[in-house]
Amino acid sequence: MAKSIDVSELDIYYGDFLAVQGVNMTIQAKSVTAFIGPSGCGKSTFLRSLNRMHEVIPGARVEGKVMVDGQSLYEPNVDPVAVRRQIGMVFQRPNPFPTMSIYENVLAGNRLNAKKMKKAEADEIVESSLRGANLWTEVKDRLGRPGMGLSGGQQQRLCIARAIAVQPEVLLMDEPCSALDPISTSAIEDLIHELKTEYTIVIVTHNMQQAARVSDETGFFNLKAAGEPGHLVEFNSTQKMFANPDNESTEAYISGRFG
Amino acid sequence: MTATLTTPPATSSTIPLTHGRLPRWAPGLVAVVAIAAAGLFPLLLGWGVVPWVIVSVIFYIGGLTLWAAVVETRRSAVDRMVTSLVWTAFAIALVPLVSLLWTVISKGLPAINSTFLTYSAFRTSLDQPVGIYHAIMGTLVITFCAAVISVPIGIFAAIYLVEYGKGNRLARGITFLVDVMTGIPSIVAGLFAFSMFTLFFGAGYRSGIGGAVALSLLMIPIVVRSTEEMLRLVPDDLREAAYALGTPKWRTITKVVLRTSLGGIITGVTLATARIIGETAPLLLIAGLTTRTNMNPFDGFMTTLPVFIYSQFQKGTPADFDLAWGTALVLVVIVLLLNIAARVIGKIFAPKTGR
């Protein structure tokens, strides 16, 4: 089910602005890959190029290759909608649908695509997804209430539940825990551990401990200099990255002696 | 650096946290005094009520500001002055509205009775009562047709502008044309419809649908503009959330963007309807004038409420005036109902926050 992702010589643009340059990496199937790096170095941008969400922004484009299980994502005959169905995404900011209840939000991926399902089946998906996102006990008595009525952290977990409800093969998470308390964070990390038996997971985080805890491999992005495009400095197994990284600047960043 | 940090800030004790406050009843007292003082002018110089009110307001604002400046701080004096000015402006804005409503209600109410609303102006004998049933129906039919033409065109145009056009040439051209259309005088819209229908169906063709076409020329730009505003209010985060779940663009638009902005769009459409329902000039040209009830917009003359009001004023006898005022009241009530409906619908479909 899970898929590996091969990226070669990827340049990512916003109009004429080159945001990320020359990325090469292989993301293993059924593993957790973490991206770390200073703010503005292009982690989100790169992550969004993995499921063709980048091109949603007017003028945004990509040069280079992204191969998912041997299939090139940016071939002209590839349907971005089909790509996104298999590669789900959790955003940096929680974004539940304001017109939908908690229940409908979890099912949004199915409902928006007019997938027919029985009530029992839908209930089942909602419960298991919410349990997976560690939100079930908090909301099980008010599934009919609007999703916007939840706290910021609860909204983020609702978005995670919504993303796993469609059972994507790859899950991209952009700082999913930046709005969460330690308990929910550890629940999400447990969830990531569980999910990795079936899914390929890519996570962006500013939390070094989190990267060390959850990921198998880590990529460090950085800016060459202010105004220059971001690039991938080092990509290694997490163990090696945090013990003795190949690159000096990686070590400086991880140990907090940055800049 | 360290030296300034270790010495306690010398100024801290000189910044007072409290200052004098005028008592709660101060504005009331100033108002009474101002009215009384200004009352000397009508008493001594024989001024009317309007100058009295104006002088009172000036006294009030000046007095309260001065008093606040003496007792309170400069900032709260300015605050009190600007607050009073804003309230004054608000009251001035209300004057024409209230006086208009008062005139229409007081003059129109006596004309309204059951026959007024259920009979047409067509009489077979002189003792038959006259009513505006034909004009009410004409207004409803023509406005409905205009809405049926304008709403889809307007909403689809707005969807194109916001979701697909995003600043390309065609979109900028459309935006420009919509702006131009907003400024078209209604009589020109009427002439356009008139000449168009003359071209297609020969000279002298008159019907309700022609009026609806003319009105939709006026309504489309309003619908486009208001819908566009509403669609732009939908955050991109929501579109991206839907895309990331593998939702095609058209479903994202129908089920997320339109659904989220539905309340605002319906409100806009209702207000646009209220705006065109009072149009007179284009309908005089193309829909004609009749005293009979005609429910078929594709055949024959059709009279609407504003056109009926106009024709009654043309006739000029007191009885005709009474009918006209009654009709005006009915029209105002319809517009009022539309506005209330817009608010209610907007509330119902607004996204719920649940807090």
Ligand SMILES: Nc1ncnc2c1ncn2[C@@H]1O[C@H](COP(=O)(O)OP(=O)(O)OP(=O)(O)O)[C@@H](O)[C@H]1O
């Ligand atoms: N929509 C956009 N249009 C133009 N430039 C953008 C856009 N989004 C991001 N950028 C630019 O691309 C670069 C990378 O931004 P990105 O959001 O990927 O950073 P990031 O690594 O995710 O940072 P953070 O850790 O703060 O989330 C930045 O220079 C940013 O200004």
Ligand SMILES: [Mg+2]
């Ligand atoms: Mg980011």
